[in-house]
Amino acid sequence: MQGATSPEEIHELVNSLNSKEKVDRSLELIDYYYQQHGDGLVVANSLGKDSVVVWDLAKRVSPKIRGFVVTTRFKPAATKQFMGELVAKHPETLVFQNDVEIADELYKTDPDQCCDLLKVQPVRQAVEEMGVSCWVTGLRCTEGRTRTDYLEVEERDVDLLKLNPILLWHEREIWQYIALEKVPVNPLYGEGFRSLGCEPCTHISTGANERDGRWVGTSKCGGECGIHTRPLKVGATA
Numbered sequence: 001m002q003g004a005t006s007p008e009e010i011h012e013l014v015n016s017l018n019s020k021e022k023v024d025r026s027l028e029l030i031d032y033y034y035q036q037h038g039d040g041l042v043v044a045n046s047l048g049k050d051s052v053v054v055w056d057l058a059k060r061v062s063p064k065i066r067g068f069v070v071t072t073r074f075k076p077a078a079t080k081q082f083m084g085e086l087v088a089k090h091p092e093t094l095v096f097q098n099d100v101e102i103a104d105e106l107y108k109t110d111p112d113q114c115c116d117l118l119k120v121q122p123v124r125q126a127v128e129e130m131g132v133s134c135w136v137t138g139l140r141c142t143e144g145r146t147r148t149d150y151l152e153v154e155e156r157d158v159d160l161l162k163l164n165p166i167l168l169w170h171e172r173e174i175w176q177y178i179a180l181e182k183v184p185v186n187p188l189y190g191e192g193f194r195s196l197g198c199e200p201c202t203h204i205s206t207g208a209n210e211r212d213g214r215w216v217g218t219s220k221c222g223g224e225c226g227i228h229t230r231p232l233k234v235g236a237t238a
């Protein structure tokens with residue numbers, strides 16, 4: 001199982017597979033690449049609803065699979081507490097945070113630079129320090145305008161594969177899985193959030209897209225922090 005090879009095939013599968021078939025496909029994808037990469041396969045956990053599903057799926061493939069969390073000084077208190085609970089239960093999840101000094105309210109004046117320093121760089125550090133050759137994400141192609149054209153397997157960086165095993169899942173299928181498998185989830189969803197990030201850049205939104213509440217009021221609104229778009233090998237600057 002090497003994944004669909006074109007966005008057209010992805011979009012066809014999003015609506016033709018049922019939720020059980022999507023779960024089976026995700027498990028097969030993780031299993032296939034775990035057999036290829038062993039300990040080099042590591043789950044990136046953003047502590048959101050999609051990440052906890054991917055983490056649960058990975059643990060069904062092998063309890064030995066490791067993870068990493070990138071956190072920032074701006075994460076909500078509830079997210080930090082949720083992270084603490086997850087790491088206490090799964091010490092094979094390592095936490096990365098960049099404590100570099102930054103300008104006051106950089107998230108307002110230059111959110112791209114803020115995300116690059118506080119999110120992208122710690123992911124690069126995690127990839128380097130954990131010896132990651134295949135990182136596994138919770139990216140889904142129906143989340144918003146910036147996520148429609150990804151593939152289940154990407155080769156953006158040399159010697160670093162990116163696996164998006166739940167790319168085909170709808171939002172409702174995420175919640176269906178969480179309910180059926182009783183997966184612990186960040187309590188902020190109970191307040192109405194649909195997509196979670198740093199506190200100053202995340203709002204409750206009732207817009208059409210899940211990510212409409214991210215970076216509201218900036219050119220980045222509904223967009224990306226950069227970990228899915230920027231090179232991730234140490235030394236990369238593009």
Ligand code: SF4
Pocket residue numbers: 072074106107110111112114115116118119197198199200201225
């Ligand atoms: S989400 Fe906001 S606060 Fe967090 S790193 Fe990006 S710009 Fe900075």
